[in-house]
Amino acid sequence: xxxxxxxxxxxxxxxxxxTLSQRVAAAARDRAPLRVVSTWDFGIAAxxxxxxxxxxxxxxxxxxxxGARIPEADLNNHSVGRAGYPDRDGHVSLDASIMNGDGRCGxxxxxxxxxxxxxxxxxxxxxxxxxxxxxxxALQFAxxxxxxxxxxxxxxxxxxxxxxRKSAQYQPVINAETRSYEKPGGPANHDxxxxxxxxxxGRLAGACTTSGLAWKLRGRVGDSPIVGAGLYVDxxxxxxxxxxxxxxxxxxxxxxxxxxxxRQGRSPQDACREAVRRIARRNPKSAxxxxxxxxxxNRDGEAGAWAxxxxxxxxxxxxxxxxxxxxxxxxx
Ligand code: ASP
Numbered sequence: 001x002x003x004x005x006x007x008x009x010x011x012x013x014x015x016x017x018x019t020l021s022q023r024v025a026a027a028a029r030d031r032a033p034l035r036v037v038s039t040w041d042f043g044i045a046a047x048x049x050x051x052x053x054x055x056x057x058x059x060x061x062x063x064x065x066x067g068a069r070i071p072e073a074d075l076n077n078h079s080v081g082r083a084g085y086p087d088r089d090g091h092v093s094l095d096a097s098i099m100n101g102d103g104r105c106g107x108x109x110x111x112x113x114x115x116x117x118x119x120x121x122x123x124x125x126x127x128x129x130x131x132x133x134x135x136x137x138a139l140q141f142a143x144x145x146x147x148x149x150x151x152x153x154x155x156x157x158x159x160x161x162x163x164x165r166k167s168a169q170y171q172p173v174i175n176a177e178t179r180s181y182e183k184p185g186g187p188a189n190h191d192x193x194x195x196x197x198x199x200x201x202g203r204l205a206g207a208c209t210t211s212g213l214a215w216k217l218r219g220r221v222g223d224s225p226i227v228g229a230g231l232y233v234d235x236x237x238x239x240x241x242x243x244x245x246x247x248x249x250x251x252x253x254x255x256x257x258x259x260x261x262x263r264q265g266r267s268p269q270d271a272c273r274e275a276v277r278r279i280a281r282r283n284p285k286s287a288x289x290x291x292x293x294x295x296x297x298n299r300d301g302e303a304g305a306w307a308x309x310x311x312x313x314x315x316x317x318x319x320x321x322x323x324x325x326x327x328x329x330x331x332x
Contacts, residue, residue, distance in 0.1 A: 034198060036317045038067065039191070039194045039314055040313060040315070041315065047315050050066055051322070057200055060100075069116055069118060079192065079214075081094060085160060086157060086214075089218050090158070095209070095211075095212050096108055097224060098121045105131055106131060108133050109226075113150060120147060123145050192230070194295055196233070196297040198297060210222065222246025224246065237298065240254075240259050240271070240275075240295065242292065243292070245290045248292050268296035269329070271296055273306040276294060276331050277331065290308065293328055307329075312327075312330065
């Protein structure tokens, strides 16, 4: 009898302990925030679309795809998707990547005529054994997947390109928000949306999509579709993305570097600062003339950013802040 009572008592205690540990785990999950962050002011509208997915219990992957599609569709945004500024020869060519925290990723580069390269990148990830499709092959794949072909060059973007041709003697330029005539979104400037999200299960994902540098050479590919350069995500550590002169980001494997610095214990902001410093150290002269910005989110949902020049901002959306836009600290 005594044994039976002891057994019943310890079973009841065990059940209570289990319930308690389950409660502690659930509370920890709840405390770690659902959050989405993205580059530039147009990230605010994109974050809202991503937040609708996250707050309904959706995955970080679905959230970043839904978010990135907003600026891709926006005709007033000349640096992403439809209405993006064309290359030197007048062709709109788009770069995008998407990555899940478990290491799955997909990307497209120099893709023409398809308004939502981020969704094509996701199909590359999910429907092919490959990571990156480019140019004519990427277009063929998109059409086979049912995406429709359209003219992405709008009359406004074409006009801006014609104006540029008058003054630029057909020379591609590198962007910089430091020059007063090259405000973000201005004709000589270029910005990318990089978006990072953490969902209710603590999973991370990121997306990055752009029309690349305005007036670039035909065939030029930037950092955005290069996994490890414009985007990198690892559920064990965190996620990072970049904007600015893609050539510098590729040279330094920028987003991978930021994630690896976080793995070594740095905060997201500190990791972004170190990656920016690395670019400046390697090329001090050109670093003063160009813009590069990194944005990071760690697995606990903490966000941070850093840029070479003033002017880089990032949008944050979580349960407390819906439309926040924060200025990133800068080296110069
Ligand atoms: N990083 C993009 C590229 O180099 C452009 C930008 O973000 O301004 O294609």
